[in-house]
Amino acid sequence: MEKFKVVFxxxxxxxQAKAFAEWFENDGENTAELHLLETNETYYAVTDMDKYHVNxxxxxxxxxxxxxxxxxxxxE
Numbered sequence: 548m549e550k551f552k553v554v555f556x557x558x559x560x561x562x563q564a565k566a567f568a569e570w571f572e573n574d575g576e577n578t579a580e581l582h583l584l585e586t587n588e589t590y591y592a593v594t595d596m597d598k599y600h601v602n603x604x605x606x607x608x609x610x611x612x613x614x615x616x617x618x619x620x621x622x623e
Contacts, residue, residue, distance in 0.1 A: 557617035
């Protein structure tokens, strides 16, 4: 049985990636807000639709990874 992996990419630092993982693990399915550790500011994480279309959508690559390109918007 083949296994697949979903990869979120687009983080600017390890701290930002860890903050996203912790957010997703806790209540990611309930809220779209992301609190970044290095800035202590609230950002929204959304799929970068430009990169999504360039990648041809959510299609697995040769490593059975589905890449979700993210873009971040600062809450004003």
